[in-house]
Amino acid sequence: MYRIIKKEILADSVKRIIVEAPLVSVNAKAGQFVVVMIEESGERIPLTLADTDKSKGLISLIFQEVGFTTKKLGLLNEGDTLFAVLGPLGKPTHSEKVGTVICIGGGVGIAEVYPVSRAFKEAGNHVIGIIGARSKELLILEEEMKKVCEELFVTTDDGSYGRKGFVTDVLKEQLDKIANAKDTNNCLVYAIGPVPMMARVADVTRPYNVKTVVSLNPIMVDATGMCGSCRVTVAGETKFGCVDGPEFDAHQVDFKELTERLSFFKQQEQECLNKNCPRK
Numbered sequence: 001m002y003r004i005i006k007k008e009i010l011a012d013s014v015k016r017i018i019v020e021a022p023l024v025s026v027n028a029k030a031g032q033f034v035v036v037m038i039e040e041s042g043e044r045i046p047l048t049l050a051d052t053d054k055s056k057g058l059i060s061l062i063f064q065e066v067g068f069t070t071k072k073l074g075l076l077n078e079g080d081t082l083f084a085v086l087g088p089l090g091k092p093t094h095s096e097k098v099g100t101v102i103c104i105g106g107g108v109g110i111a112e113v114y115p116v117s118r119a120f121k122e123a124g125n126h127v128i129g130i131i132g133a134r135s136k137e138l139l140i141l142e143e144e145m146k147k148v149c150e151e152l153f154v155t156t157d158d159g160s161y162g163r164k165g166f167v168t169d170v171l172k173e174q175l176d177k178i179a180n181a182k183d184t185n186n187c188l189v190y191a192i193g194p195v196p197m198m199a200r201v202a203d204v205t206r207p208y209n210v211k212t213v214v215s216l217n218p219i220m221v222d223a224t225g226m227c228g229s230c231r232v233t234v235a236g237e238t239k240f241g242c243v244d245g246p247e248f249d250a251h252q253v254d255f256k257e258l259t260e261r262l263s264f265f266k267q268q269e270q271e272c273l274n275k276n277c278p279r280k
Ligand SMILES: Cc1cc2nc3c(=O)[nH]c(=O)nc-3n(C[C@H](O)[C@H](O)[C@H](O)COP(=O)(O)OP(=O)(O)OC[C@H]3O[C@@H](n4cnc5c(N)ncnc54)[C@H](O)[C@@H]3O)c2cc1C
Pocket: 033, 043, 044, 045, 046, 047, 048, 049, 062, 063, 064, 065, 066, 067, 068, 069, 070, 071, 108, 111, 112, 216, 217, 218, 219, 220, 221, 241, 246, 262, 263, 266, 269, 270, 273
């Protein structure tokens, strides 16, 4: 059993739990994730390792309540336990020294880009962070991101905080600056967030010929490469998000197929929520 020792509300429907999981914590690297089961008969949900405290054997998970299991997870309190925390899973981020790394997080993707930004900074890179949310109330981890980025830009879709617009508006400006300095060979863009955002990031960086990595969120079941539910097409080849990823070359990902596959179970997910909606 994995005990929740701390729970915080970060934004409307976004929560952080700190969980005792010593074996996961000691082996975790940036970019990896765990599969969580609240109870033995429950669904398995993948969540990114947002942070770890290896000396105390703790992991930090940040999740948005979007459906049955994440809503149920959000109802647990400090002292409650999780049935299983499987991981660390997936390939860690290749956080080598490049020069300038632009780290982009959208929505709850900010929780996922934070450990990656820190890893790139620790590798000696100049890290530029761009984080965005629909509105101020949904923005998370601004202070944490400030600590690991040399420069941090914040956007909101509605202009309620930071700059009005999308993360890709700022990305384009930063790429223009880097291109003027003839430094695109020493630049990497890394993005995590909603699929349309990651697809747009890939479109923006393509003309600059800047290497671009995205961390994908296909539907996962076993998360060990056995079931095939997380398959994505990358450079025309079938890859499994759970064992070959979750990070892939953004310019090679078939985002249209990923979008279609993410909505395969929409009807069942809605029925499950309507029938069993966890109460607040
Ligand atoms: C590698 C990886 C890391 C992730 N990290 C985070 C994170 O740190 N924080 C966070 O809030 N979310 C994260 N997600 C997404 C999270 O797993 C889903 O939001 C969650 O599984 C939804 O379950 P649900 O029962 O609450 O909602 P459901 O009603 O079952 O689904 C809502 C939507 O979530 C997606 N989804 C459903 N089941 C899965 C599944 N098994 N795997 C992936 N996506 C699914 C689908 O797009 C679906 O439409 C991650 C996904 C992946 C693949």
